[in-house]
Amino acid sequence: MKKYILKSIGVFAILFAFTQMANAQSPQKYGQVSGSFQLDAQLYQEDSELGITAEDINGQDMRMNAFGNIIYRLGNFSAGVRYEAYLPPLAGFDTRLEGQGFVNRWARYSTGIIDVTVGNFYEQFGSGMIFRAYEEWSLGYDNSVDGARVILTPMKGMTIKGIYGTQRFFWQKYEKNNRGIVRGGDLDLFMNDIFSGLESSKTKLTLGAGLISKYQADLDPIYKLPENVMSWSGRFNLSHGGFFWQTEYAHKINDPNAINDYIYKDGQGLFSSMSYSQKGLGFALSAKWIDNMGFKSDRAVTGDALFINFLPPNAKTHSYSLSAMYPYATQVNGEAAIQATINYRVPKKSKLGGKYGMGIELNFSHIRAIDKTPLNDSTSIGQSGTLGYETKFLSIGDDVYFQDLGIEIDKKINKHFKLIVSADMIKYNMAIIEGHLGEPDVDAFVWVTDLSYRFKRKHSLRWELSQLLTKQDQGNWIASTLEYNFAPTWFFAISDQYNYVNKDGVIKYTNENGEVHETEFEKLHYPTIAAGYTKGTTRVLLSYGRQREGILCVGGVCRAVPKSNGFKITITSSF
Amino acid sequence: MKRLSIVLALILFTGVLFAQDHSGKTLPEVAVKTITGESFNTADIDNDGKPIIVSFWALWCHPCIKELTTIADVYEDWQEETGVKLYAISIDDARSTAKVGPLVNGKGWEYEVLLDQNGDFKRAMNVNMIPHTFVLDGDKNIVWQHTSFAEGAELDLIEIVEKVANGEDISGH
Numbered sequence: 104m105k106k107y108i109l110k111s112i113g114v115f116a117i118l119f120a121f122t123q124m125a126n127a128q129s130p131q132k133y134g135q136v137s138g139s140f141q142l143d144a145q146l147y148q149e150d151s152e153l154g155i156t157a158e159d160i161n162g163q164d165m166r167m168n169a170f171g172n173i174i175y176r177l178g179n180f181s182a183g184v185r186y187e188a189y190l191p192p193l194a195g196f197d198t199r200l201e202g203q204g205f206v207n208r209w210a211r212y213s214t215g216i217i218d219v220t221v222g223n224f225y226e227q228f229g230s231g232m233i234f235r236a237y238e239e240w241s242l243g244y245d246n247s248v249d250g251a252r253v254i255l256t257p258m259k260g261m262t263i264k265g266i267y268g269t270q271r272f273f274w275q276k277y278e279k280n281n282r283g284i285v286r287g288g289d290l291d292l293f294m295n296d297i298f299s300g301l302e303s304s305k306t307k308l309t310l311g312a313g314l315i316s317k318y319q320a321d322l323d324p325i326y327k328l329p330e331n332v333m334s335w336s337g338r339f340n341l342s343h344g345g346f347f348w349q350t351e352y353a354h355k356i357n358d359p360n361a362i363n364d365y366i367y368k369d370g371q372g373l374f375s376s377m378s379y380s381q382k383g384l385g386f387a388l389s390a391k392w393i394d395n396m397g398f399k400s401d402r403a404v405t406g407d408a409l410f411i412n413f414l415p416p417n418a419k420t421h422s423y424s425l426s427a428m429y430p431y432a433t434q435v436n437g438e439a440a441i442q443a444t445i446n447y448r449v450p451k452k453s454k455l456g457g458k459y460g461m462g463i464e465l466n467f468s469h470i471r472a473i474d475k476t477p478l479n480d481s482t483s484i485g486q487s488g489t490l491g492y493e494t495k496f497l498s499i500g501d502d503v504y505f506q507d508l509g510i511e512i513d514k515k516i517n518k519h520f521k522l523i524v525s526a527d528m529i530k531y532n533m534a535i536i537e538g539h540l541g542e543p544d545v546d547a548f549v550w551v552t553d554l555s556y557r558f559k560r561k562h563s564l565r566w567e568l569s570q571l572l573t574k575q576d577q578g579n580w581i582a583s584t585l586e587y588n589f590a591p592t593w594f595f596a597i598s599d600q601y602n603y604v605n606k607d608g609v610i611k612y613t614n615e616n617g618e619v620h621e622t623e624f625e626k627l628h629y630p631t632i633a634a635g636y637t638k639g640t641t642r643v644l645l646s647y648g649r650q651r652e653g654i655l656c657v658g659g660v661c662r663a664v665p666k667s668n669g670f671k672i673t674i675t676s677s678f
Numbered sequence: 679m680k681r682l683s684i685v686l687a688l689i690l691f692t693g694v695l696f697a698q699d700h701s702g703k704t705l706p707e708v709a710v711k712t713i714t715g716e717s718f719n720t721a722d723i724d725n726d727g728k729p730i731i732v733s734f735w736a737l738w739c740h741p742c743i744k745e746l747t748t749i750a751d752v753y754e755d756w757q758e759e760t761g762v763k764l765y766a767i768s769i770d771d772a773r774s775t776a777k778v779g780p781l782v783n784g785k786g787w788e789y790e791v792l793l794d795q796n797g798d799f800k801r802a803m804n805v806n807m808i809p810h811t812f813v814l815d816g817d818k819n820i821v822w823q824h825t826s827f828a829e830g831a832e833l834d835l836i837e838i839v840e841k842v843a844n845g846e847d848i849s850g851h
Contacts (some may be wrong), residue, residue, distance in 0.1 A: 116807070136703070137703060137803075137804050138804055139804035139806050140758045141806050151688065154703050156846045172801075172804060174802065174804070175708060203685055212709060224795070225796060225797070225798065225801070227772075227795060229794040230770070230772035231772050231795075231796075235772075235796065237771075237796050237797060238797075240806070254709075262709075262717065284736035291717070293716055293717060295716075307714055307715075338687055340714070340716075342714035342715060345779075347713075347714055347715065347776060347779055349715060349775070349776065374772075376775065376776035377776065378776045378777070378779050378780050379780075380779050380782075380783035380784065381783060382781065382783055382786055383783070383784065384784060385779060385780020385781060385782075385783045385784035386780055387776045387777045388776075389776055389777075413772070414770070415771060415773030415774075416773060417773070420737065420738035420773075420774070421738075422738050422739065422740050423740075444777050444780060445780075445784075446780045446781050446784025446785070447784060448784055448786050449783060459751070461785075462784065462785060464784070466783075513747070515751075521744075521829075523740075541833065549750075553740075554787060555744075557830065558827045558828075558831060560830055561828075561830030561831075561833065563828060563829035563830060571741070575680070578775055586717070587708055588829060588830075589828075590827075590829060590830035590831040590833075590834070591824060591826065591827075591828060591830075591831040591834055592826040594828060612702075619820035635826075637824070637826045639822075639823060639825075639827060640810070640823050640824065640825050642807065642825050642826060654757050675806045675807055675822075675825070677804035677805065677808075677810075677825075678804070678807055
C-alpha cells in the first residue's frame with residue numbers, strides 16, 4: 104500500500120512540476136504544457152426491486168474509469184501522453200478495458216509544408232467511410248493508430264496524407280499476427296486555390312480520394328482469405344453561396360470477416376448530403392446506401408473494437424432522455440437511409456414569433472434494408488464461404504429498420520421564460536438493431552417540454568417533463584426533472600423516470616409463428632438527485648439514485664447502460 | 679489499493695488545477711473545416727487585436743445551443759462594445775456536417791462557424807465536455823476558459839471580454 108501511495112505522490116509531483124514550470128516560464132522559450140483529466144466512479148448498491156443482487160455486484164461494488172492527458176508544445180514541436188485506468192470499468196463498458204497504464208504517447212513536428220506524427224494518432228479521410236480513427240470516452244471507444252502519419256502540403260490547396268500502423272485493441276500490445284496492419288493515403292484538392300482563375304469564384308469545389316489497405320495473415324484452416332484488403336473512395340464538396348453539396352463513394356474488395364459471416368462479396372457505399380440555407384431558413388437532405396462495408400483490422404473481431412472505417416447513422420441524435428430511448432445504430436451489412444431537416448426562424452415582432460422570434464425544426468429520417476437476392480437456388484443469402492448474395496447498387500429492401508418524424512420548437516417567451524417543446528414519432532426495428540430476433544418493432548411517441556425560468560440575473564430553474572408512449576418493449580414512461588442553477592458555479596437537480604408500462608402492466612405480442620408472448624412488468628420509479636460544482640474548467644458532479652437500463656449512442660456507436668442503483672461521481676478538468 | 683492511490687493522485691491534482699492562474703497559452707495549429715467544407719488552420723483564428731471567444735458545441739448538445747442562442751440575442755451589442763468575435767466550433771461528426779449550416783442560419787447566428795469533425799482541435803485544446811468556452815486576448819493568448827452553461831453565465835463571459843478589451847487584469851476570475 105505504501106508503495107502505491109508513494110507512486111501516486113510521485114506521479115502527482117511530476118504533473119505538478121510540469122504545470123508550474125509551464126506557468127512560470129514564458130511559452131516562447133520553454134514551451135507550453137496543457138492537459139486534461141476525468142474520473143468517473145460509481146458505488147453500486149443492491150436493489151431487489153431492480154433485480155440487482157449481491158451476486159450481480161460480485162464484490163466489485165466500486166468501479167472507476169479515469170484518464171489524464173498531457174500535451175507539451177514548443178514552436179513546431181508537440182508531444183503528449185495519455186494515461187487511462189479502469190479499475191474495474193464501470194458497468195456496461197467492455198470488460199476487456201480493465202487495467203491501467205499509458206495508452207498513448209506521441210510526438211509531432213509540423214511546419215507549413217510537412218507535418219509528421221509518430222506514436223498514437225487520430226485521423227479521418229473524407230467523411231470517414233474508409234478510414235476514421237477517433238476516441239469517445241463516454242463509450243470507452245478508442246481505435247487510434249499506433250505508427251506514423253505524414254501530412255504534406257506541397258502547395259496551397261493540396262493536402263496529401265499517409266498513415267501506417269496498428270490500431271488500439273484495449274490493452275493488448277501488437278504482436279505478429281495478433282491483428283492486422285493498416286496503411287493508406289489520402290489526397291485532398293481545393294480547386295479554387297489550385298487554379299488561380301477560380302480564386303475569386305463564388306463556387307467552391309474540393310475533390311478528394313483515399314485508399315486504405317489492411318494486411319492480416321491468413322491462418323484460417325478452412326477458407327483461403329485475402330491477406331491484403333483494399334478499400335478506396337472518391338469524393339467532392341461543392342458550395343455556392345448558401346448551397347452546399349458533398350458526396351463520397353467507397354468501395355472495398357472482398358473481405359470475409361466475422362461481421363459479414365465470411366462471405367467473399369465486395370462492399371460498397373455512397374453517402375451524399377446537400378443543404379441550402381439563408382438567414383432564418385435552412386434545409387438539409389442526406390442519403391446513404393451501404394452494402395457489406397464492415398471493415399476491421401482484425402477480421403475475426405465483432406463488436407465495436409478495431410473498426411477502420413466509420414459509417415454514420417442518418418438519424419437525429421436526441422439528447423432528452425426519453426427521446427433517446429430508441430437510438431439507431433448503423434447496420435454495416437447493408438442499409439438504405441434518407442434524412443431531411445428543416446430549420447426555420449419565425450421573425451421577431453411577427454404574430455407567431457412575438458417579441459423574440461421562434462425557432463422551428465422539422466426532422467425526418469427513414470432507414471431500411473437493401474434488397475438482397477440469393478445467388479442461386481442452393482445457396483442461402485449470406486451463406487459463409489460464398490459470394491453471399493446479389494444486390495443492385497442503390498437497391499431498397501422491404502424491411503424498415505428505423506424511422507423518426509419529429510418537430511422541435513424553441514421560443515423565448517419573455518425576459519424570464521424560455522420554452523422548448525418537441526415531439527417525435529419513432530419506429531424502431533428491435534430485432535435488427537439490438538439483435539433480439541423475434542421481438543416486434545417498437546412504435547413510440549415521445550413528447551418533451553423544457554421550460555427555463557430565470558428569476559434573477561444568474562439564478563434560474565429548469566423544468567423538464569416528458570412522456571413516452573408505446574405498446575411494445577417496456578411500455579410507457581413518464582419523466583420529469585427539476586433543476587436549479589446558480590450560474591456559473593452550482594447546480595442541483597432532482598428527477599424521476601417512471602416506467603408505468605400501461606394499466607395492467609402487461610406487454611403482449613404475437614410473433615410471426617403466431618405464438619403469443621406476454622411479459623408482466625413491475626411498475627418502477629427511477630429517482631435521482633444530483634449536484635454539480637463548476638469553477639473554470641473544473642467540474643464536479645455527484646449523483647445518487649437509480650439508472651434505467653438503456654443504450655447510450657454517440658456518433659452511431661452505442662453501448663448498453665445496465666440498470667443500476669448507487670452513488671456516482673464525475674470529476675473533469677483541463678488546463 | 680492501486681485504485682485508491684490513483685484517486686488520491688487525481689484529487690491532489692484537481693487541487694492544483696483549481697489553484698491554476700491564467701498562463702499565456704496560445705492556440706494550437708490544427709486543420710479543421712469551414713462550414714462549406716474548405717480546410718482551415720486554427721492558427722488563423724483572428725480578430726485584428728481584439729478579443730476572441732472560442733466556443734465548442736454540437737448539434738446534440740442542448741446547453742451549447744442554449745448558450746449560443748443566448749449570446750446571439752446580445753451579440754450585436756457585445757461586438758459594438760468590445761469588438762469581440764465568436765468562433766463556434768462544432769464537434770459534430772460526418773453524420774451531421776451538412777446540418778450545421780442550416781441550423782446556424784436557421785437560428786440566425788452571426789458567428790464564425792468551424793467544423794472539427796474528428797475532434798482534433800477539441801483534443802488539442804483539452805476539451806473534455808461541451809460546452810467549453812475560451813476567451814483570447816488581443817494577442818491571441820488564452821486568458822480564460824469555462825465549461826458548462828446555465829442561464830446568466832453569459833453575463834460573466836461578457837464581463838471577462840470587456841476587461842480583456844480594456845486591457846484590465848482578470849486574474850480574480
